[in-house]
Amino acid sequence: MASTTDPLPSWHDSAVKKQIIEFVTQTTTPGSDDFIAVADRIATFDNDCTLWSEKPIYLQVYFAMDRVKAMADQHPEWKTTEPFASTLKGDVEALSAQGLDGIMKLVMASHGNMTTEAFHQAVRDWLKTAKHPTTGKPYTDMVYQPMLELLDYLRENDYQPFIISGGGIEFMRVWAPEVYQIPTENIVGTTLKTEYKIIDGKPAIQRLSELDFVNDKSVKPVTIQNYIGKRPVMAFGNSDGDMQMLQWTKAGPGPRLSLIIHHTDDKREWAYDKDSSVGRLDKSFEVGQKEGWLFVDMKNDWKTIYKP
Amino acid sequence: MASTTDPLPSWHDSAVKKQIIEFVTQTTTPGSDDFIAVADRIATFDNDCTLWSEKPIYLQVYFAMDRVKAMADQHPEWKTTEPFASTLKGDVEALSAQGLDGIMKLVMASHGNMTTEAFHQAVRDWLKTAKHPTTGKPYTDMVYQPMLELLDYLRENDYQPFIISGGGIEFMRVWAPEVYQIPTENIVGTTLKTEYKIIDGKPAIQRLSELDFVNDKSVKPVTIQNYIGKRPVMAFGNSDGDMQMLQWTKAGPGPRLSLIIHHTDDKREWAYDKDSSVGRLDKSFEVGQKEGWLFVDMKNDWKTIYKP
Structure with a gap:
């Protein structure tokens, strides 16, 4: 070397x-x-x-969960349907148990139906304040x-x-x-x-x-x-x-x-x-x-x- | 500047x-x-x-045509079905008239069903000798x-x-x-x-x-x-x-x-x-x-x- x-x-x-x-x-x-x-x-x-x-759980799932929580008012049905019900309760363990299927449903509900520019802005805004639940980082x-x-x-x-x-x-x-x-x-x-x-x-x-x-x-x-x-x-x-x-x-x-x-x-x-x-x-x-x-x-x- | x-x-x-x-x-x-x-x-x-x-015509079509000609023995039906019949006759005008549909059929028949490595080798081999029909380049x-x-x-x-x-x-x-x-x-x-x-x-x-x-x-x-x-x-x-x-x-x-x-x-x-x-x-x-x-x-x- x-x-x-x-x-x-x-x-x-x-x-x-x-x-x-x-x-x-x-x-x-x-x-x-x-x-x-x-x-x-x-x-x-x-x-x-x-x-x-x-x-x-995958860190991106926290972004999806936070978005779902913010959108919950327009989706009263989420209170009783999975993976949204566990998400709204913040029950990561119950969500993990639903595997990739549950995660993908969250992603579909929270990551689509907007322009790429709006999505980028949403991620940027979230990162400004979001902290990991265990480490606080x-x-x-x-x-x-x-x-x-x-x-x-x-x-x-x-x-x-x-x-x-x-x-x-x-x-x-x-x-x-x-x-x-x-x-x-x-x-x-x-x-x-x-x-x-x-x-x-x-x-x-x-x-x-x-x-x-x-x-x-x-x-x-x-x-x-x-x-x-x-x-x-x-x-x-x-x-x-x-x-x-x-x-x-x-x-x-x-x-x-x-x-x-x-x-x-x-x-x-x-x-x-x-x-x-x-x-x-x-x-x-x-x-x-x-x-x-x-x-x-x-x-x-x-x-x-x-x-x- | x-x-x-x-x-x-x-x-x-x-x-x-x-x-x-x-x-x-x-x-x-x-x-x-x-x-x-x-x-x-x-x-x-x-x-x-x-x-x-x-x-x-798109230069890649000449590659597709040459491959179809080389494979024609195993496909006697091509003599009477388009876009293969025009291809085997070397009739570029008739082929052009079939538009992108005809071209895509040629591509599907000649570019698939092999590994990426084998496909790369086929293109390399073809380029060694192929010449443009009008310019000779x-x-x-x-x-x-x-x-x-x-x-x-x-x-x-x-x-x-x-x-x-x-x-x-x-x-x-x-x-x-x-x-x-x-x-x-x-x-x-x-x-x-x-x-x-x-x-x-x-x-x-x-x-x-x-x-x-x-x-x-x-x-x-x-x-x-x-x-x-x-x-x-x-x-x-x-x-x-x-x-x-x-x-x-x-x-x-x-x-x-x-x-x-x-x-x-x-x-x-x-x-x-x-x-x-x-x-x-x-x-x-x-x-x-x-x-x-x-x-x-x-x-x-x-x-x-x-x-x-």
Whole structure:
């Protein structure tokens, strides 16, 4: 390495840190057998629980819940129908128990039927005051400092990070460019159908209350091909929803790195894997062990969790 | 302008050239009222007849026709069914008369049912020997030299060019990165549905013979929002299929430039507009005049057409 300063100061000097640095060095040193051209240096990141927390439920769900509460006056029927009834009671556990189906119903009711510009404004307004119920932090402070350092380190080595997340594409695009320094065009997530329309004489993109695609599991490699057009050299995830992205990445020719963040720290964050309804890590763990992925043990590999 | 060399040497010193240079200068000079941050400097380009020729029919159709001819032995029924019968006779006029419907049938029969990797290889192989029937040039030489200079000029000023084309996304991604210096992740076009699959034990992206979306007309602003997430500052097109992209661009706040390439040169290229079945320019011309778009008159504004 040319640099003498530690590019990942919030990481303990463990095996996984060494393997990451070795991989980046080998793939970016001219003349190395594993050298990769700058144009091909693609690194894809899941967002929920890979770059920021997702407990006790996906953080975007709090935005959906707050919107549903604000709209409840016009929807008296929500008091007695799920997932709205649990939402209005603030019962996150009951909501979690309804799985992705319940969450998607909340999202459809709260994220559609407005222009993209109005939606962006709603997210911006919400972020100004919203705080996480357990930590009391603003949501955008619940991003992992070690991953921010990794993003910087990759960019310094001409890797181009993309977010390939199950989270809402336009929800992330409001705050992620500033928080992660990843531009909107490199952020892909679950997408609603939209229409180009002239509204009050002005062109607008209108969001429908209808899914285009849920960007999870076997959809992630498809999204990567559609949006990027190249197989990633490195891919980072944390759950079974990332399995196909990490498999697709690792199966490419030449050097490839797939990495799982294992949530093992019940003091500083949350500890969970195969028994969690949100961000379950079960099959990915098995497959990853067999296929030579790297694993971050948050408790033992990271000095700090959140950005200071 | 700081530079004393002409950034667009293949353009005559006409009004449209001056307006382009003035626009780029104003939006990139720090302290200017019209200054635009680098992250927002998005410029979108149609491809067919904006960056390369599309006559006598979209050039990608020749690829589809050649593939259909090669597959004809296994499809005896094609001899008597359209658009295959006209294709096997090499009757481009009869094929053109069937419009986009006929073309899409050809594309479905010739572009699907294979992995993305196999499709890329088929395009690469075809480009090695294929020549345009009228000009005798390799297809990738039929790109416009003035537009190559414009792409370079925009990049020098930190504008990021994207292709937003009705052409096939994976077809363009094979050759456009080298020809235009636009990376695959900035190339969007008409897209087939695909699936992530394990084939013979190896992960693959399988192309289906089913459309995801045709990237034309009012779909273009939607694609721009989905893939880029920002409204373009500049947009370039040539036909009615680009109208909504140019409207959406021009309607944004602050400085915006929308430009139409008008094909007026029947000697060096082709001259056509409202009566052409391929690349019709009719409503876009009207709307553009009203909304203050720029127009390139190919015959009088361009010193050369194709790259030397």
